[in-house]
Amino acid sequence: MPVHYDSKAPYTLFKRGSSWHMRFSIEGQGQVRHSLKTKDEHEAKRLAFEFYAEAKHNTKLGLKAKTKSFDEYMNMFLRQLERRTEQGVIKAEQFKRFYAILDRYAREFFRQESVAHLTSNKVTRYWDWRNAYWTDGPGKSVTHLEYERDGKQVRMPISPRSRKAPSSSTRATEAQALRAFFTWLRKEGHTKEVIEVESQKVKPNPRPGFTMEEFGKLNVISTRRALGDPDIHPRIMRDRLRLRAYIELMAFSGMRPPEAANLKWQDIHHFKPDIDGYDDEARLACGKAIRLHVHGKGKKRPIVAMPEIYWSINQLWGLCREELGRDPEPSESPFINSRGNVQTSFRNGLNALLEEADLLYDYTGAKRSAYSFRHFFATQMIIAGVPFYSLAANMGTSPEMLQSFYVDATSEHLAHQLQPQWKVLAERLGAELED
Numbered sequence: 477m478p479v480h481y482d483s484k485a486p487y488t489l490f491k492r493g494s495s496w497h498m499r500f501s502i503e504g505q506g507q508v509r510h511s512l513k514t515k516d517e518h519e520a521k522r523l524a525f526e527f528y529a530e531a532k533h534n535t536k537l538g539l540k541a542k543t544k545s546f547d548e549y550m551n552m553f554l555r556q557l558e559r560r561t562e563q564g565v566i567k568a569e570q571f572k573r574f575y576a577i578l579d580r581y582a583r584e585f586f587r588q589e590s591v592a593h594l595t596s597n598k599v600t601r602y603w604d605w606r607n608a609y610w611t612d613g614p615g616k617s618v619t620h621l622e623y624e625r626d627g628k629q630v631r632m633p634i635s636p637r638s639r640k641a642p643s644s645s646t647r648a649t650e651a652q653a654l655r656a657f658f659t660w661l662r663k664e665g666h667t668k669e670v671i672e673v674e675s676q677k678v679k680p681n682p683r684p685g686f687t688m689e690e691f692g693k694l695n696v697i698s699t700r701r702a703l704g705d706p707d708i709h710p711r712i713m714r715d716r717l718r719l720r721a722y723i724e725l726m727a728f729s730g731m732r733p734p735e736a737a738n739l740k741w742q743d744i745h746h747f748k749p750d751i752d753g754y755d756d757e758a759r760l761a762c763g764k765a766i767r768l769h770v771h772g773k774g775k776k777r778p779i780v781a782m783p784e785i786y787w788s789i790n791q792l793w794g795l796c797r798e799e800l801g802r803d804p805e806p807s808e809s810p811f812i813n814s815r816g817n818v819q820t821s822f823r824n825g826l827n828a829l830l831e832e833a834d835l836l837y838d839y840t841g842a843k844r845s846a847y848s849f850r851h852f853f854a855t856q857m858i859i860a861g862v863p864f865y866s867l868a869a870n871m872g873t874s875p876e877m878l879q880s881f882y883v884d885a886t887s888e889h890l891a892h893q894l895q896p897q898w899k900v901l902a903e904r905l906g907a908e909l910e911d
Contacts, residue, residue, distance in 0.1 A: 485525070485528070489512075495512070496516075496517065497509065498512060498527065510527055544666075546583070550578060554575060574652075578653055578654075582653070582657065584614065585605055586598070591667055594661075595671065606642065606647075610638060611641065615634075616639075620632060647676035651673050651676045682880070683842075683881060684851065686835070686848060693833055694830070698716070698720040698829055699720060702716035702717045714798060714814060715825065718811065718813070721789075722736070723849060724784070724788035726846060729781040729785055730849075730853030731770050732770075735770035735771065735772035736846075739810060740807055740809060740810075741806050741807075742807060743769045743770065749790055750793075760783045761783075763781075766781060766783075767780065767781075775872060796808070800812060853871075
């Protein structure tokens with residue numbers, strides 16, 4: 477039974493068990509109950525006076541007297557984000573990104589802070605802490621990340637390549653998440669401070685692509701690796717043919733690797749399998765009609781690919797039929813491997829192929845990856861004279877992003893576009909000189 481302490485103070489002290497608590501009322505906010513977490517009566521009086529004075533001060537500032545820990549505020553915000561995701565207000569991918577950032581990094585850094593006393597300077601210090609997190613900070617000693625997937629606890633090892641400062645695009649996403657959280661705190665009356673989160677500029681970091689000659693070399697070597705050895709195991713041959721088809725699919729469509737990983741046969745519209753192998757015109761006509769309906773990064777869009785994509789899709793159809801012993805279902809992936817599983821990543825096979833072709837790194841030393849085929853697609857389209865706006869819409873990006881991150885078209889590549897008027901003028905001048 478609680479033991480009450482009589483006092484002329486505007487609050488009441490009482491014991492619950494062996495610990496002291498307090499309660500008081502504030503107009504418009506109802507009754508506030510607070511544990512003083514002490515068994516000593518004199519200490520309880522001192523803590524009660526300080527807590528009440530702070531509560532009244534916060535009230536004058538327009539803040540709520542019923543304060544919570546940073547963790548509690550963070551949980552409230554994440555629950556609100558989850559509800560808004562369920563309601564379709566924000567996209568699931570954005571929720572996942574924000575949740576990962578706020579739950580791991582922001583929670584750890586700000587945990588000991590009083591929300592009412594957070595400042596912009598504290599956020600500035602966050603970036604120094606975050607940049608060193610995996611190299612010299614708290615993450616240096618972390619060997620695994622634990623998370624729940626499909627109701628099961630999963631332990632994921634931290635790879636050496638992950639132990640680095642966050643990229644500029646990662647920092648930009650983190651800034652968005654922090655800004656959303658601090659804005660919510662202020663709107664809900666938990667802080668009066670306008671906490672500024674400096675924009676983190678995304679630095680252009682063009683991905684390494686291929687020249688047409690390099691892509692041709694890669695295609696020849698990938699074909700030779702799959703079909704040039706009469707003693708190759710059938711399973712290995714199918715794996716290598718699947719890799720070759722994947723490369724061509726990416727290079728002739730410009731899709732992102734995550735979009736390819738999500739692809740299903742039902743997303744490939746107007747494809748007709750097994751058109752007469754000697755009728756290239758019919759195959760090209762079918763390839764021209766094909767539309768890929770892809771989704772990734774929380775967005776969906778149709779892709780108009782190059783007509784030559786027919787051959788890679790038809791190859792994947794045949795490989796799926798071999799692995800499954802039947803025609804693939806519309807809901808199945810084009811990348812069914814010899815074990816009957818969906819192959820969502822070709823990293824190891826692609827790295828081995830690129831290394832054999834001496835194309836793993838470009839002339840700047842940048843390492844190529846599956847994204848390099850998207851870069852190749854964009855560059856070849858620009859060289860061919862496709863307008864930036866049309867190409868950007870087809871690739872699911874903006875003209876500015878296209879210019880900054882994907883295009884590697886030099887003046888020499890664009891010579892036929894840059895010289896038409898001068899060429900005509902030169903011919904006229906030449907004719908006049910002859911006269």
